[in-house]
Amino acid sequence: xxxxxxxxxxxxxxxxxxxxxxxxxxxxxxxxxxxxxxxxxxxxxxxxxxxxxxxxxxxxxxxxxxxxxxxxxxxxxxxxxxxxxxxxxxxxxxxxxxxxxxxxxxxxxxxxxxxxxxxxxxxxxxxxxxxxxxxxxxxxxxxxxxxxxxxxxxxxxxxxxxxxxxxxxxxxxxxxxxxxxxxxxxxxxxxxxxxxxxxxxxxxxxxxxxxxxxxxxxxxxxxxxxxxxxxxxxxxxxxxxxxxx
Numbered sequence: 001x002x003x004x005x006x007x008x009x010x011x012x013x014x015x016x017x018x019x020x021x022x023x024x025x026x027x028x029x030x031x032x033x034x035x036x037x038x039x040x041x042x043x044x045x046x047x048x049x050x051x052x053x054x055x056x057x058x059x060x061x062x063x064x065x066x067x068x069x070x071x072x073x074x075x076x077x078x079x080x081x082x083x084x085x086x087x088x089x090x091x092x093x094x095x096x097x098x099x100x101x102x103x104x105x106x107x108x109x110x111x112x113x114x115x116x117x118x119x120x121x122x123x124x125x126x127x128x129x130x131x132x133x134x135x136x137x138x139x140x141x142x143x144x145x146x147x148x149x150x151x152x153x154x155x156x157x158x159x160x161x162x163x164x165x166x167x168x169x170x171x172x173x174x175x176x177x178x179x180x181x182x183x184x185x186x187x188x189x190x191x192x193x194x195x196x197x198x199x200x201x202x203x204x205x206x207x208x209x210x211x212x213x214x215x216x217x218x219x220x221x222x223x224x225x226x227x228x229x230x231x232x233x234x235x236x237x238x239x240x241x242x243x244x245x
Contacts (some may be wrong), residue, residue, distance in 0.1 A: 062107070062134075063106055064086055064102050064103055064104065064105050064110060064134075065134065065135060066087070066088050067135055068133065069084070069085050069131075069132040069133035069134070070085075070129055070132060072129055074127045075127065080118070080127075082095050090103030091103075094118075097117045097120075107129055111129045114129065136152050137213035137214075138152055138153050138213065139211050139216065139217065140215075140216040141165075141216075141217050141219075142216065142218045142219075143218045143219040143221070144219045144221050145163060145166040146166060146167020151165055157210070159178065159211065160196060160200075162217055169219065175219060176196070176197040177193055177195070179220070182215050192209070
């Protein structure tokens with residue numbers, strides 16, 4: 001009888017030890033699976049964030065261009081009040097200070113730049129800057145659109161909206177291959193192709209470009225051969241007839 005009881009006790013201890021060992025082996029495996037699941041979820045989330053269309057900046061501030069006219073009013077030292085014009089090289093000439101590059105700056109930015117320039121001459125200069133005259137922002141549409149020409153760029157306008165402003169596509173339009181020309185320097189223009197047909201069909205407008213002043217869009221009649229990303233400014237004239245602008 002005593003031997004049988006000992007056998008039962010030994011069998012119970014063996015089974016308990018085996019069960020604990022098996023549980024210890026399964027726990028790391030489960031942790032590894034959980035870790036893989038979490039990592040996979042994070043990777044998926046990362047891909048979703050990366051694939052999310054970038055929000056375009058809306059209502060941007062006006063940036064100064066050549067031939068813009070600024071009216072400077074000094075509150076405490078009116079003898080320095082003046083009217084200046086942005087020269088072709090992007091500089092203005094300030095009374096008693098000299099030349100200052102302002103092209104591409106907004107009114108708040110140019111106000112700070114002028115204040116900094118006059119701090120060498122005046123103590124805590126206080127002034128207001130008013131955009132007195134400027135060339136209205138525009139874009140040019142050419143090729144197979146209803147009304148090719150030069151149009152005023154009013155507010156935030158996308159490529160699709162610009163085509164509609166220019167009278168929409170004609171029956172001969174190759175609207176799966178619309179070209180956008182953007183001047184990046186005095187000598188070079190950046191080119192980019194857009195498939196507006198696919199955008200309209202899918203309803204996905206995440207790639208619909210927002211125009212900048214001076215942009216030129218061209219809708220060909222037939223598919224164009226591959227175009228380089230950057231081309232000389234003089235080449236752009238081949239796509240836009242001066243008679244229509």
